[in-house]
Amino acid sequence: MPQQSTPSTGRLLYVEADGGSRGNPGVAGYGxxxxxxxxxAVLDIDAQPLxxxxNNVAEYSGMIAGLRMARQxxxxxxxxxxxxxxxxxxxxxxxWKIKHADMQKLAAxxxxxxxxxxVTYEWIPRAKNKDADLLSNEAMDAGAAGTEWVKARSGIKVTGGSSNPAPAPAPSPASAPSPAATHDAGPFTPGARAPEPDGAAAPAGVVPPRRVGRLHHVEIWVEDLEAARSSLGWLFQELGYAVSGEWSEGTSYQGAGEYLVLESGPHVRVGSHDRLRPGLNHVAFHAGSRADVDALTEAARSRGFTLMFADRHPFAGGRNHYAAYLEAPSGFEVELVAEPV
Incomplete structure (x- = not known):
């Protein structure tokens, strides 16, 4: 093991971390x-689906989470x-030189x-990294099931106290921001999305609700990925989704449990989306209050979205259904639904 440089406290901590991706890119998580x-003794643990x-993004994300816990x-x-x-x-x-831009940002x-x-670093064989590997697989299992990882249910238990029990903040999204993230978000600033209620441990004797039938993810194929990132990707982030993965042919956006994907590539046929053809017509999102819907609608129109059914807006879906129907430049339709009053 490399020689340690020990600061004034004289204390040494080990960080063990791992990350994985089932598909690379695919369902990813870190531990x-x-x-x-x-x-x-294990002083603290963390795992999160991404x-x-x-795989490399997941590995870096696990290391970042571990370093933050150690600092805490x-x-x-x-x-x-x-x-x-x-x-x-x-x-x-x-x-080794870091050539990939995403890895450069994560390393920084x-x-x-x-x-x-x-801080010093050491490579160890996978057989000696079993605890972190188990945590990362728990995170990927949670991501595949569309649920949150729950610390209390982990197979790795905290067995020793720390001098500072405050929780470490989660790593920032494990990739470079999409082009949409660098644009002015406009006047709409929704609050943070609350976690799904089944993300918490169920009380003793209570069986957690089944997740069969719940939405896991939606993947949207687009002809122009950069344009889609700047329109639909921007909208997803305004609605509370965070960029969780980015590769040459796509971007994923993580919600409270489900996630959304924009993807392109040589396999995508040329042409815009036609919502009137058989298949998916549109996707609807909860968008907050009526004022939130109005503000986000105006911001979206400034980015090239078209307000549909303008003569009946905002009650095109019925007199008790306050919503905005928007068509993205790619032809894909989204509906922003206000909470009932």
Missing amino acids: ALVRDPDTG GRAS IDPDAAVHVRLDSKLVVEQMSGR EARDILPAGQ
């Missing part, structure tokens, strides 16, 4: 834990990061968490 190397992302426990401790990803270890140690995010002289 991380902080361990006391003297006692072997929607659709690559003791910001002055020396931290030794143990990973079974040779790529991440060599890149973070400075021995990781380096900003703690001073460089306080």
